[in-house]
Amino acid sequence: GNSVTQMEGPVTLSEEAFLTINCTYTATGYPSLFWYVQYPGEGLQLLLKATKADDKGSNKGFEATYRKETTSFHLEKGSVQVSDSAVYFCALRSGAGSYQLTFGKGTKLSVIP
Amino acid sequence: GAGVSQSPSNKVTEKGKDVELRCDPISGHTALYWYRQSLGQGLEFLIYFQGNSAPDKSGLPSDRFSAERTGGSVSTLTIQRTQQEDSAVYLCASSRIYSYTGELFFGEGSRLTVL
Numbered sequence: 001g002n003s004v005t006q007m008e009g010p011v012t013l014s015e016e017a018f019l020t021i022n023c024t025y026t027a028t029g030y031p032s033l034f035w036y037v038q039y040p041g042e043g044l045q046l047l048l049k050a051t052k053a054d055d056k057g058s059n060k061g062f063e064a065t066y067r068k069e070t071t072s073f074h075l076e077k078g079s080v081q082v083s084d085s086a087v088y089f090c091a092l093r094s095g096a097g098s099y100q101l102t103f104g105k106g107t108k109l110s111v112i113p
Numbered sequence: 114g115a116g117v118s119q120s121p122s123n124k125v126t127e128k129g130k131d132v133e134l135r136c137d138p139i140s141g142h143t144a145l146y147w148y149r150q151s152l153g154q155g156l157e158f159l160i161y162f163q164g165n166s167a168p169d170k171s172g173l174p175s176d177r178f179s180a181e182r183t184g185g186s187v188s189t190l191t192i193q194r195t196q197q198e199d200s201a202v203y204l205c206a207s208s209r210i211y212s213y214t215g216e217l218f219f220g221e222g223s224r225l226t227v228l
Contacts, residue, residue, distance in 0.1 A: 034216075043117065043219035044156075044204070089156065099144060099163065101217060105155035 002027045006090045006104035013080055013111050021075040021107045023090035031092040033066050033073040038087045080111045117220035119205050125226045126195055134190045134223045138207030145188050151201040195227045
């Protein structure tokens, strides 16, 4: 079956530090990959996506590259801000005809001034 | 409304009681999902509705859980004879059918605490 494994949290960084949150997956076929973010008191929202191998998703300074050879989709940001404090979820959809997203357990990020 | 609306935002109940959680999806979205978010467990798929098709109930953890979607819009998740392990945040999401992006739009969730 499909599964997503992401690094354990919580992660605490100082403002302007470099961020990496690791995500690896197991899936059949050719999945699409996503990062969702949940800010305090809000619902989950899509941060970025990649639908095929070697695609790079990017948004709000965050990036993630779909690596089929390592089955990974690590989230990176060069310089985090306090406003990036949130819980980040890696997710996959197993194919074009699939409607269900499989999520990782989430990684809580806290950025301190 | 502009987004997915869920109610109540918080519910505290006693073990053995029944609870109902409501979800109002984004207008025009034909797909509706329920997920459960437990502490340290990530998001667990519960049920999926698509238009007038039979729902995918494969994620419901027991027969105490049921859900319906009336008129292709509002959905209600019902938990009968609640147990302490049912304590979690229940998330509803909606999307357009055949959304190329696969993007789901989530509500803020209903936090259920079973005493």
